């Protein structure tokens with residue numbers, strides 16, 4: 248049995264990359280962002296790539312297009328078809344302050360459910376940020392879901408995501424320890440400060456002098472610097488840059504793109520030819536390939 252993958256909202260291909268490494272054939276990949284699709288194409292040249300806005304035609308029509316795009320050697324009933332979707336989650340992400348209006352995200356997830364329903368799949372996974380409205384949607388549709396802690400499956404981050412699923416069992420995912428941060432980060436010490444861009448070097452000095460207590464100052468949100476011990480997990484990788492500071496809040500340097508790739512479990516140099524901001528976004532957006540690897544291994548049984 249060969250596992251074939253339809254990857255919706257494929258991005259640069261975090262899910263596809265893990266699926267490929269687990270032995271699946273990446274058959275069809277869809278995204279509306281040409282930059283992401285170009286990176287995906289480079290690593291999965293055998294797949295059919297569709298530059299499309301998902302949701303702009305009735306689900307039955309798009310499902311038909313996806314089925315038609317499957318390779319000729321795919322044998323329904325003999326091979327296994329896995330459909331994965333990672334609808335964009337900005338509206339429901341904790342990183343965004345205005346999380347009130349989640350209607351666009353919910354309608355897109357609902358569309359994905361309708362779309363998948365029109366495909367004779369063997370299994371599917373939908374990855375989203377864990378938000379009560381999405382859980383409620385799944386509950387109302389009778390779709391099983393689970394919150395997966397990726398650090399339990401080899402990803403060296405505090406990343407947790409809500410997965411809707413069918414045809415595989417998230418509770419059967421194999422446990423595996425993530426690599427140690429000391430193996431991945433070029434950290435100068437056993438404990439370093441790693442923070443987001445909102446904490447510029449000047450502001451860090453302010454923290455050191457005890458000038459900030461957190462909260463709002465002149466309309467700007469001042470987040471507390473976060474201490475990460477390199478013997479523990481890294482935070483969830485986001486598109487914001489992360490910096491190192493020493494114990495006196497002196498700036499040491501930034502967490503490099505290759506380090507971010509490793510924290511997301513991408514092969515080093517997976518995304519090389521893009522502008523830095525795009526690279527950060529593509530890396531941060533991804534399902535860590537290691538997570539996808541575990542899912543496809545579980546699907547294969």
Ligand SMILES: C[S@@+](CC[C@H](N)C(=O)[O-])C[C@H]1O[C@@H](n2cnc3c(N)ncnc32)[C@H](O)[C@@H]1O
Nearest residue numbers: 256257258260261262279280300301333533534
């Ligand atoms: C969370 S990222 C997906 C990451 C991907 N699963 C991976 O593992 O690398 C969401 C992607 O959806 C794309 N996107 C957003 N809205 C879309 C739409 N309506 N149709 C197609 N793609 C969309 C974005 O360009 C982005 O690449």
